[in-house]
Each structure stands twice: as structure tokens, then as C-alpha cells.
Amino acid sequence: MLNEIFSGKCPACSGAAAINAALCDDCLSLLHPFNHFCGKCGFPLSRPGISCYRCKGKLSKRITNIYALYHYDKVVRSMILQMKFHYNIRLKYTLKHLINLPNFLTKYDGIVTVPSHFLRHFVRFYHPADILAEYTAYKLNVPVLHNLKRVRYTKFQSHISRLARKENVKKAFYCKKFKDNVKNILLVDDILTTGATINECVNELYKAGARRIDVLVFAK
Numbered sequence: 001m002l003n004e005i006f007s008g009k010c011p012a013c014s015g016a017a018a019i020n021a022a023l024c025d026d027c028l029s030l031l032h033p034f035n036h037f038c039g040k041c042g043f044p045l046s047r048p049g050i051s052c053y054r055c056k057g058k059l060s061k062r063i064t065n066i067y068a069l070y071h072y073d074k075v076v077r078s079m080i081l082q083m084k085f086h087y088n089i090r091l092k093y094t095l096k097h098l099i100n101l102p103n104f105l106t107k108y109d110g111i112v113t114v115p116s117h118f119l120r121h122f123v124r125f126y127h128p129a130d131i132l133a134e135y136t137a138y139k140l141n142v143p144v145l146h147n148l149k150r151v152r153y154t155k156f157q158s159h160i161s162r163l164a165r166k167e168n169v170k171k172a173f174y175c176k177k178f179k180d181n182v183k184n185i186l187l188v189d190d191i192l193t194t195g196a197t198i199n200e201c202v203n204e205l206y207k208a209g210a211r212r213i214d215v216l217v218f219a220k
């Protein structure tokens with residue numbers, strides 16, 4: 001474990017050296033933050049002027065704004081998979097280093113993470129969404145709230161089709177009622193794919209009393 005922290009090997013590709021840096025130069029050059037965003041909801045667009053996935057109704061109408069930091073490509077994929085399934089302590093540092101919060105985040109009453117199933121805590125050493133949530137909470141000076149729970153074991157979303165994903169996450173979450181003064185919530189997850197998990201969580205947050213819900217993901 002100590003070797004891994006100090007060896008200076010890049011935590012994404014385990015190849016070239018990355019001493020005192022989050023990633024090696026090659027991996028850093030392959031990271032793509034988004035440059036274009038929907039003017040209505042903040043959703044990242046691959047090119048300017050194309051129609052927005054969120055505004056086309058593919059994601060819950062209850063999401064006000066939705067932000068993603070990076071394109072989900074090779075380097076991000078490798079980092080997230082390693083965090084979920086291997087013990088790579090350096091990635092925790094790396095991930096924090098790569099978080100560049102959009103300056104349009106507003107004042108929230110609380111930050112909520114999409115929860116990983118409790119059984120998975122045995123095999124998943126870090127939940128990347130928790131790291132993003134903790135860091136964002138610290139930066140915005142907003143508490144992390146633990147109202148949202150996973151109540152049903154679900155298959156890993158990455159292994160199943162789009163339609164099956166929707167079924168898979170149905171009733172998988174439950175959100176405890178928020179206090180009366182808690183209305184503005186930022187929901188955080190690591191990756192956005194079809195949005196099935198996010199939509200399900202947003203519905204639960206709404207039922208629990210949240211009235212403005214923004215979403216922040218590390219990659220999409």
C-alpha cells in the first residue's frame with residue numbers, strides 16, 4: 001500500500017511516472033473537461049448548439065440544473081473502476097485534485113450522494129461519489145445529508161441494457177423526509193450514463209421534500 005502512494009506511478013495507467021502530480025502527462029492530456037453547456041440547465045454538450053439531453057426530457061423534469069466535470073473516456077473510466085474495485089489510495093488524492101467545480105453552483109441546504117449498496121462497502125474501498133460530495137460540501141460550506149438510502153440490492157448498471165437499467169433501479173432507493181427548511185439539494189454521483197439511477201433518486205428526494213434539485217457528476 002505504501003509503495004503505491006510513493007512509487008510515483010500514474011494511478012490511471014500504472015505506467016509512466018507522476019511524481020507530485022495527480023496523473024502522468026499522457027493521462028492528463030487525455031482528460032477532457034466540457035467546454036459547452038446548455039444555457040437553460042447547464043448540462044454539458046459535446047458541441048455547441050446541439051439539443052440538450054436533459055431539456056429533451058430524457059432526465060427527470062425535477063432536475064433544475066445538471067453539471068458534469070469530464071467526458072467519461074479512457075482515463076476517467078480507468079480511475080473510477082480502480083477506485084471501485086481495487087485498493088488504490090492515491091486515487092483519492094488524484095480525484096480531489098481533478099475536481100474543478102463549476103462556478104454556477106448555487107447555495108444548497110444540503111448535498112446528497114447516490115448511495116452505494118451497503119454490501120458493496122466490503123468490496124468497494126472508495127465510493128468516488130462520496131469523495132466528490134465531501135469535497136463539494138467542504139468548498140461550498142454545505143452539510144452532506146445522509147437521508148437517501150439504497151434499500152434494495154441491484155445489479156451493476158454497467159452490465160445491463162438501457163431498459164433493464166430502468167427496471168433495475170425501480171424502488172431501489174428511499175429518502176427519509178428532510179427537515180422543513182431543507183429545500184435545495186445538490187445530488188452527487190460519479191458517472192451519468194442513461195440517467196436511470198439519477199431519475200430514481202431525484203424522485204425520492206422530491207417525495208422527501210426537496211423542491212430544487214441540481215445534479216453534479218464527475219463524468220458523463
Ligand SMILES: [Zn+2]
Nearest residue numbers: 010013024027
Ligand atoms: Zn497515466
Ligand SMILES: [Zn+2]
Nearest residue numbers: 038041052055
Ligand atoms: Zn438543457
